[in-house]
Amino acid sequence: MINTIKKYLEEVELFTSQKAEDVEQFRIKYLGKKGILNDLFQKFKEVPNENKKEFGQLINNLKQSVTQKINFLKENVSDSIQSDIEEDLTRPGLALNLGSRHPINIVKHKIINIFKKIGFSVADGLEIEDDWHNFTALNMSEYHPARDMQDTFFIEKNPDMVLRTHTSSVQIRYMKQNEPPIRILSPGRVYRNEDISSRSHCMFHQIEGLYIDTDVSFADLKQTLQYFTSELFGKSEIRMRPSYFPFTEPSAEVDVYWGLETETDYRITKGTGWLEILGCGMVDPNVLKNVNINPEKYSGFAFGMGIERIVMLMYQIGDIRMFTENDIRMLQQFKYEF
Known part of the structure; x- marks a missing residue:
């Protein structure tokens, strides 16, 4: 079980993408209700007492790594979207459709x-x-x-x-x-x-x-x-x-x-x-x-x-x-x- 968590840590470290869809799928895989972390927390009670401390630390490390990776990738995705947009600041804005009183x-x-x-x-x-x-x-x-x-x-x-x-x-x-x-x-x-x-x-x-x-x-x-x-x-x-x-x-x-x-x-x-x-x-x-x-x-x-x-x-x-x-x-x- 501990080796499995270490493999997840390596997978998180290596994951990268600039597509918002991929980042969202990654989040669901690890942090969703039926995700990997939720499953590991459920199995925590089955771990022998002598291994609980190490198992718990690894789960927390995995959760922190996943969260940091998601935040980092989301920033890169939003930055890449902004950089692809060329705004013409001289272009007039959209006209507002004003209401009126009776x-x-x-x-x-x-x-x-x-x-x-x-x-x-x-x-x-x-x-x-x-x-x-x-x-x-x-x-x-x-x-x-x-x-x-x-x-x-x-x-x-x-x-x-x-x-x-x-x-x-x-x-x-x-x-x-x-x-x-x-x-x-x-x-x-x-x-x-x-x-x-x-x-x-x-x-x-x-x-x-x-x-x-x-x-x-x-x-x-x-x-x-x-x-x-x-x-x-x-x-x-x-x-x-x-x-x-x-x-x-x-x-x-x-x-x-x-x-x-x-x-x-x-x-x-x-x-x-x-x-x-x-x-x-x-x-x-x-x-x-x-x-x-x-x-x-x-x-x-x-x-x-x-x-x-x-x-x-x-x-x-x-x-x-x-x-x-x-x-x-x-x-x-x-x-x-x-």
Whole structure:
């Protein structure tokens, strides 16, 4: 047995190769699970006691020799590979295929950052909502005609649960859990049972704002929205037309003066120069009562807009369906948008 180990030592000493495959086979032969060294360590217990010391030393020497030989050969193999490669340092590198953010996310974060500068924080909520938070608490009782304004997806197994039709439900939950002053934005997906076309979809994104404090007035609302349109569009001239929303009173639609400089401007503003961008109003006292906020002490305003509509205006995208079709050609246009 000892003579066999000595033969292995000679074999290791004489072995040489510059091929990585040969070095790997050599390693497996000696150091693998079924290799020579593993077999010798198993036979160690069969060696007579008087020979164990010499046998053990020879096995350790063999293991060290094999390890040193492998390390030496691996270095030579890698060096020979490097020496065979002639690199042209003037050659340009491979172009990186940059990813891009979705235009809806780009615009959403632009809007959030604008309002963060004046103290608004972000609140998130549930996309599957109960009837009370989605309708009743917002001044829409069970048979209120305003419910017909929003074609709703109801959960079949639980008619009291719906896919939220607006992110106003987030504001209700936040007001129930927090005392004024409140200044939040609630962005997110909303769902309405509408036919899908180039201008409408059953799933889209909204971002709504809410400000509740003492002595909040309609003038505060107008100044806030003038600041917003100036920051996002570079246009601060707005007009507010009377409208109706069940959760605000008085309510208004807000138009921004887009101008009539190009043919596209004439088309999207229908020749008026004015473009509707959002709805807003003072929070109805009944809504404050529903969330246990004293309307005698506090007042506030709310506003909301569809993000897709803003994106389509900013980037002149003519079909809302493009946002959900995952066409990489469309998304690649926004590589350098931040």
